[in-house]
Amino acid sequence: MINAKINGLQIEAPEGSTILEAAGKAGIRIPTLCHLDLHDIHMVNQTASCRVCMVELADTRASRNKIVPACVTKLTEGMEVITASIRAIRARRMSVELLLSNHPNDCFICAKNLDCELQSLAAELGLRKLRMRGERIDVPLDDSSGAIVKNANKCIYCRRCETMCNEVQTCGILSGIGRGYRAFVGPAFNMPMQESSCTYCCQCTMVCPTAALTQANHVHKVWDALADPGKHVIVQTAPAIRVTLGEMFGMAPGSVVTGKMVTALKRMGFDGVFDTNLGADLTVMEEAAELIHRMENGGTLPMLTSCCPAWVKFIEHQFPELVDIPSSCMSPHIMFGVIAKTYYADKLGIEPDDIVVVSVMPCIAKKAEAKRPELTKDTRSHVDIVITTRELGGMIREAGIMFDGLPDSEFDAPLGESTGAAALFGSSGGVIEAVVRTARQWAGDEDHGNTEEIELEQLRGMDGLRRASVTIGGREAVIGIASGLGSARKLLEEIRDGKSDYTAIEIMACPGGCIAGGGQPYHHGNYNAVRKRQEGLYSEDRRIKIRKSHENPAALALYEKFLGKPYGEKARGMLHTYFEKRERV
Numbered sequence: 001m002i003n004a005k006i007n008g009l010q011i012e013a014p015e016g017s018t019i020l021e022a023a024g025k026a027g028i029r030i031p032t033l034c035h036l037d038l039h040d041i042h043m044v045n046q047t048a049s050c051r052v053c054m055v056e057l058a059d060t061r062a063s064r065n066k067i068v069p070a071c072v073t074k075l076t077e078g079m080e081v082i083t084a085s086i087r088a089i090r091a092r093r094m095s096v097e098l099l100l101s102n103h104p105n106d107c108f109i110c111a112k113n114l115d116c117e118l119q120s121l122a123a124e125l126g127l128r129k130l131r132m133r134g135e136r137i138d139v140p141l142d143d144s145s146g147a148i149v150k151n152a153n154k155c156i157y158c159r160r161c162e163t164m165c166n167e168v169q170t171c172g173i174l175s176g177i178g179r180g181y182r183a184f185v186g187p188a189f190n191m192p193m194q195e196s197s198c199t200y201c202c203q204c205t206m207v208c209p210t211a212a213l214t215q216a217n218h219v220h221k222v223w224d225a226l227a228d229p230g231k232h233v234i235v236q237t238a239p240a241i242r243v244t245l246g247e248m249f250g251m252a253p254g255s256v257v258t259g260k261m262v263t264a265l266k267r268m269g270f271d272g273v274f275d276t277n278l279g280a281d282l283t284v285m286e287e288a289a290e291l292i293h294r295m296e297n298g299g300t301l302p303m304l305t306s307c308c309p310a311w312v313k314f315i316e317h318q319f320p321e322l323v324d325i326p327s328s329c330m331s332p333h334i335m336f337g338v339i340a341k342t343y344y345a346d347k348l349g350i351e352p353d354d355i356v357v358v359s360v361m362p363c364i365a366k367k368a369e370a371k372r373p374e375l376t377k378d379t380r381s382h383v384d385i386v387i388t389t390r391e392l393g394g395m396i397r398e399a400g401i402m403f404d405g406l407p408d409s410e411f412d413a414p415l416g417e418s419t420g421a422a423a424l425f426g427s428s429g430g431v432i433e434a435v436v437r438t439a440r441q442w443a444g445d446e447d448h449g450n451t452e453e454i455e456l457e458q459l460r461g462m463d464g465l466r467r468a469s470v471t472i473g474g475r476e477a478v479i480g481i482a483s484g485l486g487s488a489r490k491l492l493e494e495i496r497d498g499k500s501d502y503t504a505i506e507i508m509a510c511p512g513g514c515i516a517g518g519g520q521p522y523h524h525g526n527y528n529a530v531r532k533r534q535e536g537l538y539s540e541d542r543r544i545k546i547r548k549s550h551e552n553p554a555a556l557a558l559y560e561k562f563l564g565k566p567y568g569e570k571a572r573g574m575l576h577t578y579f580e581k582r583e584r585v
Helices: 019-025 086-101 117-124 160-168 203-207 219-226 239-243 245-249 258-267 276-296 309-318 332-348 365-369 389-398 420-426 430-442 485-496 527-543 553-563 569-575
Strands: 002-006 009-013 036-038 043-045 054-057 066-069 080-082 148-150 175-177 184-186 213-215 232-237 272-275 355-361 385-388 465-472 475-483 504-508
Touching: 002 019, 009 019, 036 160, 054 086, 066 086, 086 117, 160 175, 160 203, 160 485, 203 213, 219 232, 219 355, 219 385, 219 389, 232 258, 232 276, 232 332, 239 245, 239 258, 239 276, 239 389, 239 420, 239 527, 245 389, 258 272, 272 276, 276 332, 276 420, 276 430, 276 465, 276 553, 276 569, 309 365, 309 485, 332 355, 332 553, 332 569, 355 365, 355 389, 365 385, 385 389, 420 430, 420 527, 430 465, 430 475, 430 504, 465 485, 475 485, 485 504, 553 569
Parallel strands: 002 080, 232 272, 232 355, 355 385, 475 504
Antiparallel strands: 002 009, 036 043, 054 066, 054 080, 148 213, 175 184, 465 475
């Protein structure tokens, strides 16, 4: 342990601690900008590039005390630190002023207005005028992907996105470009995002302190559709939305707001408000049937879940030799779109081209997924518009709806009925837990309906890699779970190298799952909030009377009247897809 003083307070900290860490444990706040400490995934960004965390070191041997960055300066025995001296405060203010001298002043219309860390720091440090105006870079906006928008002019070169992309997600897309005030972060050679191997997991947007990396905004498309009297506009909401939307209105993380969300969407003018959870139940039934088929007929194992479009794009670029291993199932919101423009359209007597399917998703990658050519029918997209939780929250505010005071409403029939198993899709481990619930019963395993047989605790958690064994059809099935693309890489390398004994693997691109998706309310690296969201989904599973996908009456009716049997010829033709080998750039 190291003994030192911070602001005259005697403290003790483990050897190797930085001043920033020691101060935090002592209850002393030092402002930061480029620093990013992701405790739950054991990753720290320590570029010390912004110089916002400057502190003063008392040094009786020198004529003047030193000013040092707290985020990278190690605490030493007997050190005396002053965090709020006039010199330290002036140094911080100067650092922020220099950043602002090369930053656009369009805060009113910026995507991160009121949620920008640079903006907040300027206010905290009392900056009311800019004394300097530097020469500014002028890099064209990159919105080529339709999912993620890169505005290099707002990059402050903190490199937090680079740490997330390269160290946490191991995608290797982002790196420093240029020198001096012209420096920014982007793909190699500043190529368009669409031409890179970006997966659009958009975890970079979750840690970017400014609006250098943001989601593509499609709110105007939804308003335009709602204003068109010739269109029948329906909306579906993903499982994870119901435990995160409340945060947009000051509610605690994990608050379940399903009923209020449905009421808000109905008041906004949608012709039908449905639950993506029905698509999740269909996915469970298809994946369970596919898994049993592979196990009983010598098929390729392990089978990997394919609900996450970011992880699908990851395997296409990074492990193209393995693209035949994942389940061929479409993701739940695409399955729902298929049903909406076939079964639902026929039931209501509406032309499919007159139906607009809007998906509210936790994931920015869903925007790109909806436009994949293989997920269209005769050039018609199964899902027309994808917006995120943040975009929906903005639309509710724009409509003048007081969300926290809304009464609860139910999803519309016939596509609004779902199960507790479907609700789990929003959390890491949830998809495979739902699939195992169904696969075990279909394969003949005795089921007494006990809680421990339904809630598979061994599949739950937040760890990046998890492993468990369950019984399916009297055979041991080894289940692997990867939360985050860095963890997924480890599992995929095992499979590629022939070292895997897994039967089935669930992969979600975002650490923690969809509850921490790139389109969710910003968690700023606070994974305690993500845990609360996870608990909210588990409570939803317990609340819903039917907890197994294959017992959903709406799903069973769909198979009986329209789809045939799960993983049958018609179901495979309508609800399954294929993946491509892609070049890694």
